[in-house]
Amino acid sequence: MKGARPASAALFLSLTSGLVAIGAENSHPNILLILADDLGYGDVSCYNGESKVPTPHLDRLAAEGMRFTDAHSPATVCTPTRYSLMTGQMA
Numbered sequence: 001m002k003g004a005r006p007a008s009a010a011l012f013l014s015l016t017s018g019l020v021a022i023g024a025e026n027s028h029p030n031i032l033l034i035l036a037d038d039l040g041y042g043d044v045s046c047y048n049g050e051s052k053v054p055t056p057h058l059d060r061l062a063a064e065g066m067r068f069t070d071a072h073s074p075a076t077v078c079t080p081t082r083y084s085l086m087t088g089q090m091a
Contacts, residue, residue, distance in 0.1 A: 032061070035085065037078045 042048035044055050046062035047069075073081050084090055 032065075033085070034058075035078075035082065 043051060043053060044058050044062075045051040045053070046055070046059040046067065075081050075084070
C-alpha cells in the first residue's frame with residue numbers, strides 16, 4: 001500500500017496534463033529557412049529586379065512574408081554553415 005499514493009498522484013498528473021495540452025493553441029510561428037549554395041543577394045529577383053534568372057515562387061514568398069537583408073554566414077563554405085544551422089553551435 002506504500003506505492004498506492006505515489007501511483008495515484010502520478011495517474012492524476014498524467015490525466016490532467018493531457019487535458020491542458022488539448023486546450024492549448026498552437027502558437028508556433030511558421031518559419032521557412034532556405035539555404036542555397038552559390039546563391040548571391042542579387043541572384044533572386046525579389047532583391048534585384050534586373051536578375052537574369054526568374055524566381056517567381058521565391059518572389060511570392062518574399063512578398064507575403066518577411067525578408068532579411070542583413071544575414072551573415074558562420075563560414076565561407078557550405079558544410080560548416082549547415083552544421084551551425086542544424087546544431088546551433090559554431091563550427
